[in-house]
Amino acid sequence: MEELQKEINCVKEKYDNNPDFKVHRFEYFEKKIALIYMKSLCNEAQIKKDIIEPLLLCEKQGKYLLHLLSMPSCQHINASDDVEKLLLQGNALIALSGEIYSVDVRKPTNDQPLDATVEQTVQGAQKGLSEDLTMNMTLVRNRYPSKQLKIEQQTVGTLSKTRIAILYDVDYVQEDVLDEVKKKISGLKADIIQAAGQLHNYMTKEKYRIFPTMMITERPDRLALNLSQGKVVILMNGTPFGLVAPAVFFDFLSSMDDKTLPYWVTRLLILLRYVGLLITIILPSLYIAITSYNPEIVRSQLALTIAGSRAGVPYPSFFEVLFMMFAVELLVESSLRLPKTIGPTATTVGGLILGQAAQQAQLVSSIMIIITAFVAISNFTIPINAMSFAVRCARYPLIVFASFFGIVGVVAGLILLLCHLSDLRSFGKPYLKMYWGTTDKMSKVRESRKE
């Protein structure tokens, strides 16, 4: 035990200047007792309730030790344990007659489930994950009360030591994916990891990536569903988002509402999303191709209408498109980052400029205004935010292609996009590939478990 004592002294010296490092000494059972903990990490009310009050009630030291050890989070420390690490994880150390015990009295931070704000549903569950890992595990366990659910905990980040948990259903999980996830997490080289998206970035090999290859979601019901589909879920402390691997392209266009609404309503909504995806990707480049290269493609009346509305516009169409796309991106970006109170101002001013003034000043054609609005709103139909951002990026190469090669360039750009997507792999699974058969059949929980 001398080693331990030495180590504690060492820690004490190291942290003595820190105002939140607390060494509390008192005497009881005619012996010296020391209580060491980090004030900022620990719940002092719990220390009082679990450690100090029982001390006063116990008349013998043996009885008190029995009480301590009966607490599930209490452990007797051996010389090999890292005292410093335990302290930083929010344990209180009790030094009592030469022995040291640690009790987990971590103060939970933000452990209330937050409202689902990023990925809302109309009639599904309204609460998302919380910012506390333990609470998140509880949430998932409540939705997936299977004895096959396995949780593995570890930390990532050399400095941040962020706690993460890997969850999977032992029976359904795809072993190759699980192995790859574990391999990638153990091979992580990063100091600070604080968000799910950041972990995703570090876990993918490709540095220059547009499309997300892991699903980022805040919905416990989606996590539970994905667990039953044999996917691996990663939860992280300090962020209300979980990661799911593998994720394919079609997952990013599915909403949890698809499960709750009637069949034909769901089909219609899904169709709407795919049409929206197509519109938001190709409409700007199609406009360039049709106005500047091949007005004869569309029927003559339409070609004349477009030409008429562009009559006063003094520059080529690609400039017009870039100008309007730029304005919309600015509007979206500014309303994202602004404080809630000034947000409406930005949208009103921006909306006015984009909607009316630009057209009346003949800087852009009125058809372009319609296209801009179309592109912006159809971009918002994509249910998963990460994909919506990716699609925003993906349409600019197409605009470039259209400016150089016209309509053939648009088709070529689409083909290149298709090539890129079908060449992506999400943890060994093909990212874009046709799956034949209904989604219900594929995601159905099998009655007989895998052998």
Next chain:
Amino acid sequence: MARYYFFIILMNMTLNIILNVPMVLVENRFNGSIMSILLSIPIGSLLAYLFTKGMSRFPKMDLPTILENNLPKYVYKPFLVFLSLMWIASGSFALISFSYLIKTYIMPEASLELISGLFVFVYIYGAVRQTASLLYKAEITMVIAFPVVLFIIFKAMRSDLFNYVHIVRMIHFTWELPNYSSVAAATYLFIGYINLAIFNRYIDSKKALRWFWTVPILGTGILLSSFFVPIGFFGINAIGDIILPWLMSADSLRMQFGFIERTVFLLIFFYVLMTFLFGMVTWHIGLELLKGAVQSMKKKTWGRSFLLIVGILTIIFQLQVNHREFSSIVKYWFNFRFPVEVLLVIMVYLFSLRRQNV
């Protein structure tokens, strides 16, 4: 994964109108084209069957491995290089004919080098992807494009300008002796199976054989429609003056209520999709075959620079010849390709027989 086999075959079949097959058939229409077509259906299907059957005895193996196991080194390496060039040539010919087409119909102001340059870029980008990715892409493209092609054929048959009388007149020339060029061109429709040379790594050809009966049926339908539909539009004599009969027939069609009024644009868009796919597949297989023969091609930069050189050569070749010369070169190429195809099929089939005996 057996379904990809049929998508690749379908791609080759539908793309025949770009690859100048109707041109050859129309040229010989009075000298036995119909007989050649009728003859080429069993020949093409038989070749396809034998090759698929042969490859199904080598599960998960590609052509370079098979040749390596069965032939001495100084035979199989040059042969692979030769085959690889054949594959790349077929992609390049598609590139050249399509860039002529685009220049005529869509971008008359653009220079030919620019259009071909775009094609080369897209070909290379697609060709250096993983083999499985190409199969996924082939499926997606065909699922999107083939219904449109069917729609255009349907629209053509329902058109007022389409006269069955011309077709009946053409059928009078059935009992002529078939000629070699027409057979060589018409069998080109069935060539899709040959891509199994590399795709056999992923495609379960044994399963594909179970659905093999669809191949002759599809082939007959597409071959007959690609030969007879333009004749129905233009008559048996006037059709001889046209280079791309199908494009012109599609241009006679009008979609009264569509956003796009002229059907020919619809045809071109979806054929661009398929031509890109065709080029990617052929160049990819060319590169993979070359990798089997030359080790250093396995490096990324080497493979890419090889394709780049091939692409530049294609563009130079295109600038050297005019459209008429190009068409006659394509005819020679059809004639030359056919025996090579037969040779390869027989070779693989014999090897597979030997494997069974062992």
